[in-house]
Amino acid sequence: MNLASKTNFYAGLLFAGIGLAALVLGRGYAMGTAARMGPGYFPTLLAGLLLVLGLVIGVRAFWQEGPQPRPFKPMPLVVMTVSVVLFALLVDRLGIAVATVILTVGARLAAPQRRWLEVVLLALALSAAAVVIFGYGLGIPFVLWPF
Amino acid sequence: MHMLDNLAMGFGVIFTANNLLYCLFGAILGTLVGILPGLGPAATIAMLLPSTYALGPQASLIMLAGIYYGAQYGGSTTAILVNLPGESSSVVTCLDGHQMALQGRAGQALATAALGSFFAGCFATLLIAAFAPLLSEAALAFGPAEYFSLILLGLIAAVILASGDVLKAIAMVTLGLLLGCVGADLNSNAQRFTFGLPELDDGLDFVAVAMGVFGISEILVNLQQPGGARTVNRDSIKRLWLSREEFKQITWPTIRGTLIGSLLGILPGGGALLGSFASYSIEKKIARAPSRFGKGAIEGVAAPESANNAGAQTSFIPLLTLGIPSNAVMALMVGALMVQGIAPGPQLISEQPALFWGVIASMWVGNAMLIVLNLPLIGIWIRLLSAPYKLLYPTILLICCIGAYSLENSAFSILVVAVFGVLGYVFYLLECEAAPFMLGFILGPLLEEYLRRSLLIARGNPLEVVNHPIALVFLLVSLALVLLILLPNFRRVRVEAFQEE
Incomplete structure (x- = not known):
């Protein structure tokens, strides 16, 4: 793979993964309506946003320069x-x-x-x-x- | 003369043996934290939060505030003598401060930093006393729609004013908001993301989260760095005072730094760091001989050191008047208030006048203590600079574990600390900033509640916001900020603002 920023790619992966996991975990929570929000409304909104942000950050890392990995022991x-x-x-x-x-x-x-x-x-x-x-x-x- | 009456009441609060003692304790601890590189005020405050339960609101807030502005004093000492920022807001002080030390003028640099900080601290104290009550009065009329849009604006502004990748910072805020949802839903009592663990019913304890993200991961980051011997330039302190000529040189930089720092401290996402960067680059721009900067220009110490202390203090304004924290340390202060059963918000000043004015008066008293601690007593602190980290970090770790245990008298919170320690370290590796995450985490439940209530009132129609002009303005400004950041020109300016040299 030809990544411009490995760090950002993994960051995007992390965000998208957590967003997806939250969507799956929260699929049973009642959504309600905008006027009467159920317990699932706000978290689902956030999880979806996080998934999208993660995907954008991850895909963008293919061409946009960013930080390279820090040394990790x-x-x-x-x-x-x-x-x-x-x-x-x-x-x-x-x-x-x-x-x-x-x-x-x-x-x-x-x-x-x-x-x-x-x-x-x-x-x-x-x-x-x-x-x-x-x-x-x-x-x-x-x-x-x-x- | 209302303000003077109130300040008099505040001084009545601080001049009690108990509160003076905690103010002094906060100032000492702040200086210590500032001097030691690798231990920041956020981690320290998180570590100490469990022990403030027993103190009562006045003493605990007075002490915690002292840690934050005290760290701004201590940070400059390390920057000047060792060329390491003891505190992140002292990064730019290294540039000229350490050069001054190499030229044998460390004493003058230390005196400049301390005097500049003291001036800034006094000014910022008065500023809070004058403007905070006005602001909170305006905010008393706010309904859920106004609050929702204000918090949103705060979060977006915090992201833009922070350094680093904006998109990643927005993702971090979102992640924080999402984790803030963990626990029983307030309205329906439905369990969200609790995995059937009864310990998670009340949500993740923010103290444990902060200890992990700031405390444990800080240790892990420090252990990765090669621990070379620090050379302390002690011999370069010859005269801990300034000549008349030097006083003249620092007067205007100090005043400019104070004003810039105060202003940037009030903004969401502000605080100590931003002001020190901004004021340094402004001094450099307006100097007659900019080439002197980086080679021991005394203005390059005076301006950022005044700015960071002013910013540390004025960042209390949004917290104490609107109940909205502008940076990670203020987010922890929200927690400190909430464990005392006090809801931060515009009603704080009228409902808890003794607390509000007491904290303000304590800032002035604390600054006076700090100038004594950091000038005549500087020798003691320099000795501490060579304290080995290998003894320090196991102690920090133990205090975090015991503090977490004492939250609910249960070992579960320690596991939360461990998990968020790992997560915080992953954030570090992936260069994602932890501060926006913490802000989102603290503000998440509030944001959800205000969103629910305002949409309930609006019968589910978000366009009803046009009937709330203040909320509409907040939302439009938020939108404008988001659009602004998409402009390549602005992005370039922003990157430059965070780069020195």
């Missing part, structure tokens, strides 16, 4: 997201103290140049801060400890 994205999701899944089971350690170690794995002692110390410090400040101090009803 998938690892930080994956590692960081996994550690946040793990935190979410574990915080109610294992407690904030352990979940914070997992989150911090995971977050540090996402970046290059790490010294393990430093990572462990940071994880313990943040974990202690989370328990003391947010748990006892602000009284957010966390599970604090795994036991």
Whole structure:
């Protein structure tokens, strides 16, 4: 394919895809009339608009110059997201103290140049801060400890 | 003398131990956020929103406002000493500010930035006090048709005044509006895009969305960049004050920057960034020797730094008078008000006079605090400049996760943060701006509600709008803006306005 702007092509694809998905998901919502709009009226309007905009942006990318792709390393994205999701899944089971350690170690794995002692110390410090400040101090009803 | 009475009431509000403390806290935090590259006011405010529930409306708004204009002070320090914009609105300050530092005149540049910001802050405070009440009075007569067209105009203007690809920005607004539909429909209670998850009944929590789009994705972007050692030019600070000659040089640029920044701050899509660009290019155009710019011209620091602080403050005008946020930070302020049970709108000034005038008075007090924080105490902040990001970002991440949890005391919001972190990063990769998305997301439910009500009144006939002259004008201006952007000539001017050098 001869694209003038890969970035814009993918952006168009993303918008069109989300628009299409919203149209499909929302096909059962009652439309109503302009005077008495049903729950489907506004979202369907927007989803259709998004689909059209996405197609225009994507097609235009074939000849109109635009930005070229930014460098993308998938690892930080994956590692960081996994550690946040793990935190979410574990915080109610294992407690904030352990979940914070997992989150911090995971977050540090996402970046290059790490010294393990430093990572462990940071994880313990943040974990202690989370328990003391947010748990006892602000009284957010966390599970604090795994036991 | 009505205004003076009101300002006196405002000063009564701010001069209480509690509010002064939060004003100071906001100013300190703002300076910190401004100085640290890679941490912006939007992410910080999103991070802190959950903890403002307990503060009460006055203290929370005073603190959050302080973060935004405080960041404009801090941003210049990094720009001058490290040649990195600590804040996006300080990008142009790098050009001449850092050159001044290389010539051993960093002290003068810092003093110029701080004094210019202070002047702009005082002026913008008075401007808000004088004009906001008038504007809100006019807006009190607005019905649903007027509001619908005003929000539409705001969204379109926000897109055009933002930098970057207009079509993509419109798509981002649309995407934001669409995601604003998630949850139970207000009128029929029908579930929309909830995938059967009861947690989504009330829609996506905007704090969690903002944390993901601004907070997490910012970290991801920063981790991609090679973290070279920053060289802080500390020795170049010799004298933190200006000579009489230098005072003369910056007087008019500061005044011009303040006026331009104030004006552009009020416009939808405005705020701090736009004014700093515009005022820099104007200074360069009217200078007798434009070639001095980029080589350490003191005017090139004075004008944009005054403009960005003025713009940061006047962008509160549309929020406090019409209830319409003009940029992403103001969109978060809407959220801050709503969690306090206060609906932003033209009735705010008359219903919450202590809040309104208190926030205005706090801006003046906050600016006075900031000039002390940023001139005599500059040494402390410079030390922080070398704080390693590897310790900072896990902390930011943790605060986001805990903050999200505390929204509903449930881990579900953390998952929302994670999803929108990924989405925000995808936006970055595809060069789609997150600010229009956030505006659309916040304004979506309002836009739908006003559209419904106005068409209900008009019995489904959109042409009924001719009976609403104000709404008609708003719609025509929106249309004109869309047509304007299609003109190649205008497009070229717009591209030039966002390019420096």
